[in-house]
Amino acid sequence: MLGYIIRRILAAVPVMGCVAVFVFLLLRLTPGDPAAIIAGDSATPEQLERIRATLGLNEPIYVQFATWVGRLLHGDLGVSLISQIPVAQMIGQRLEPSLTLAISTILLSVVVAVPLGVLAAWKQGTWIDRVVMAFCVLGFSVPVFVVGYVLIQVFAIDLKWVPVQGFRSITRGFGPFFERAVLPTVALSFIYIALIARMTRASMLEVLGEDYVRTARAKGLGETKVLLRHALRNAAVPVVTVIGTGFTLLISGVVVTESVFNIPGIGRLTVDAVLARDFPVIQGMILLTSGLYVAVNLLIDLSYTLFDPRIRY
């Protein structure tokens, strides 16, 4: 197992390297100039040129790349071209809101979706199944910003139970954190509940038709034990994959939700950086995201061994 983990981590290095080269070249080939955003609308071409020279943007691409890689190898992601703040610091400031939102969304989604999926599979073809599936279709179909605005209108503006927007660190007290996190979590969970519930139902239906489930029932096991111990555990592998991928997607950016609820997360940082052509920030973000994908995929693969003892690495 340890050897497998080390091999996977080593295999991630060339992947990250390819990502770094690709992203660097792609950004330099895309039209756009951070100097223009820094200089503002009434800057003259001469002023722009001087700012470009100050930022090192006039250097040949290979020189810029070598400088960036050199810094990266020393663990330095560079400095934002626009705000002159270290990229690592900017990402660090935005990580907590994104992580918190991702964890709370996945938790809520799993807690709601897995029982719903199991229930729908168990009661396949009944009105319960149809209601759950109708909810799933709704969850997929209604855009997250619509759900967000409806929740804000009802719970923040009409009922005044929670604030309209913002984020508070959990270190400043659970109450302020909770009242600001609850609406974005619920809004964002809709689609993940739909996704995970459907996946759980499909997986469960497949497993419920297996011989060992029939055997378990035949030997007189209670339905709850059959469903949870025999069926759900065997149906868990694809569900865990979806949860893991969903978690990575959530961390790497949910721009719309972050904008609607004014959460200063990683998604907004990335979009702002792209619009401003803030190359070091974009590069840092993509490296972080690709690293996260590699890590989460490894964790998902390792978690398979918990659900299916036949899987060995």
Place this chain on the structure above:
Amino acid sequence: MTTGVLTRSLRSAARGIYLSIALASVTVAAPVQAKTLTAVMHSDLRVIDPLITTAYITRDHGYMVYDTLLAIDSDFKVQPQMASWTVSDDKLTYTFTLRDGLKWHDGAAVTAEDCVASLKRWAKRDGMGQKLMDFTASLEATGPKTMTLKLKEPYGLVLESIGKPSSLVPFMMPKRIAETPADKAIPEQIGSGPFKFVQTEFRPGVKAVYEKFTDYVPRSEPASWLAGGKVAKVDRVEWLTMPDSQTAVNALQSGEIDFFEAPPIDLLPALESNDEIVVRVLNSLGLQTLGRMNFLYPPFDNIKVRRAALLAMNQKDVLDALIGNPKYQQICGAIFGCGTPLATEVGSESLVKGNGMAEAKKLLAESGYDGKPIVVMAPTDVAALKAQPVVAAQLLRQAGFNVDLQSTDWQTVVTRRASQKPPAEGGWNMFFTNWVGADIANPVVHVTLSGRGKSGGWFGWPDDPEMEKLRDAFARSTDLAEQKKIAAEIQARVFEQVTYLPLGQYNGPSAWRKELEGVLDGPAVPVFWNIEKAD
């Protein structure tokens, strides 16, 4: 169960859950609450050196942290702010004297040497400053609180330059900071303005925080535009970034923020109908929206084609698409902005009346235009710049132009417009932008009028020595009547040469909660001194 009963039950249940959670949570001892004003500005603050960028948000940040030697009041008159001045009889020597009690945010006293260094750095960056220095023989500190500016010849805009209200503003900073090379961002935010910048809480794209500078000594006169007493009446100002305007409107209505600088016009009805919200235009000079052609390449290197384009335009169509609310838009033929001392309607008839299409078609047919597509850049990500290219493209098509409307993002526009390559090789023929009134209020500050051509001119690069002569004549004039006459000549030349296409004026209102009192009007707003916040 009625809806009301159900709602009450749900509410009390939720309160119970919330209360339990709140009680169970770790609570932090709350310090005495400082009076905080929370604002959502028109964009997020990213660049904090007010002389590196002309971005208006950075200018607004500058007014929080830095002070100016002189400032403009609501009568367009330059008034003393940090300094008073005297002028010699031959109008060649200006002596500025700093008032007592001025301190930097690090506690050091403001000296004339600091201010000289600040003016010199500003003059390297700003067009109006460069012009002032062209006329300047020397600028030096002649005492701890006195500085002297000697001119080579009389110059009519000395005070207007040093009291310039909009970007780039001659803000004062300590000498050690002002000596930073003009193209490099300053390392510290130490000003002498009414608020201090809280660097440790600055998170670009999230928030910027300012605290009252308790050692600031305001002038005794009442505040008027950017002049008079800058009295900070709140302890702390927080600028929050909210990318979604609907969220900002909701937050203002619920009382989570106090001030929203630029609510979109289509969301105004919700705010205007709310008794707890004030909606008002703060900058009566507003913004001018304009189109610019590339003079380097066909067809706009041909004056007849440019005139045809001008005749095809009409401001009403553009403003209706851009704003769509007569309360906040104004058809305006004055290139220096309606409501300014130099405003005149000379030469703008077809634009204002929108009656030039027939003549535009005729002139274009006579011009020799070969039907080659003209590249019009259309940014789709900035609400204030979306409509103009689309409307203009349609009007140009009606006149007979073959228009290649290229949708893109604003960042690509600002990069591409700097390209002097032919349109087919990554260049362009036309783009649109907006100017704040203060940045077009006279011929020197109005960079769009520059006739310096390929080297030294603004994007589009018209080569017009006659225009430069007129701008110089304006700068030399020290008589308002003569300045007005020259300004009218400049405007006539703009429409004769079609230097650019002025497409109308608009004023975006700001909105704030009724708890705020004393919000100031001005040409570079919002400013946060003078604002009181009721408990």
